[in-house]
Amino acid sequence: MSSSSKPYDAEGQPWSTGLCDCFTDVKSCCITIWCPCITFGRISEIVDKGTSSCIANGAIFALIHHLTLCACLYSCLYRTKLKQEFGLRENRCHDCLAHTFCLYCALCQEYRELKSRGFDMERGWEGNARQQKELAMAPKVEGDMRR
Incomplete structure (x- = not known):
């Protein structure tokens, strides 16, 4: 699933949901409000295609958030990566x-975007890759085909 697999115009594709559509997915909204490091960790693992772990990135996010309140700078980097990967509209200032100013809404929007693109966020990168592999395998037919 890469940006090269889907054509898009120079401005990019629109997001599947708006920034303030947080309550369209109540479960992820609640998780994000109470523990944004979980949402961020899941997003980062998918965006990094499994090269980093949900737990490690979530822990880094939590540490930065609690010590400096500047986790928004770290999470913004992943928003940029996500937008580049899927050819979403670019606006770094936004x-x-x-x-x-809307960290939780931004995380929820990114989470919804990945879900809308077919990722099961709770499975992580490996779980999604394994599921895709299973779906791609054709069933084996034993013997000749008969009526």
Whole structure:
């Protein structure tokens, strides 16, 4: 699933949901409000295609958030990666503002975007890759085909 697999115009594709559509997915909204590091960790693992772990990135996010309150800078980097990967509309100023003043809404929007593109966020990168592999395998037919 890469941006090269889907054509898009120079401005990019629109997001599947708006920044303030947080309550269209109540479960992820609640998780994000109470523990944004979980949402961020899940997003980052998918965006990094499994090269980083949900737990490690979530822990880094939590540490930065609790010590400096500047986790928005870290999470904004992943928003940029997500937008580049899927050819979403670019506006770096808007991204920084969204993560600075509406961090939870921005995380929820990114989470919804990945879900709308077919990712099961609770499975992580490996779980999604394994599911895609299973779906791609054709069933084996034993013997000759008969009526």
